[in-house]
Amino acid sequence: MSFLDLIVDSNFRSEDAGRVVVFPGAGRNKGYLVKSPVDELRIKSFLKMFYFAHLAILWLGILLSSAWSIGLNHILHKPEDHFARTMAVFIGIYCLVAGLPYLLLWRSFKKSIFTFVSAQDAVEVSGTSPSQRRWRLVAVCIAVFAALIMAVGGLLLIRSK
Secondary structure, three states, X not given: OOHHHHHHHOOEEEEOOEEEEOOOOOOOOEEEEOOOHHHHHHHHHHHHHHHHHHHHHHHHHHHHHHHHHHHHHHHOOOHHHOHHHHHHHHHHHHHHHHHHHHHHHHXXXXXXXXXXXXXXXXXXXXXXXXXXXXXXXXXXHHXXXXXXXXXXXXXXXHOOO
């Protein structure tokens, strides 16, 4: 099973009313009833395209922003002396390169949701699914591990020699 399949499958749940899809950003406890397996496959393929575009915009934005900000910072001289300026240049370029396309993608995603489901099929979704709890646990573990690595790195940098 691919990474995109794992992400897409986390949007589907089996509830008392039947198979339910929960679109990201559509509402906290709001889901839509999926009427048939064919509709479920259509929604899954749409979500795969959305998440692929989502990841492509974010990763390509990081790569382009990094390359362009390095060039611009070397033009401005001594980037190692001005860390705040270097980061501000990167963030500014990233907001332009990735932020605008991502905003347009999100707007089209929000408009396209109702081509797959109808507003009358909205149902209340109970709690979080096991896959969402698993992803949260993985995210917390990664954050704790990153904090530990940064703490150890900071201690190694400031220790007396």
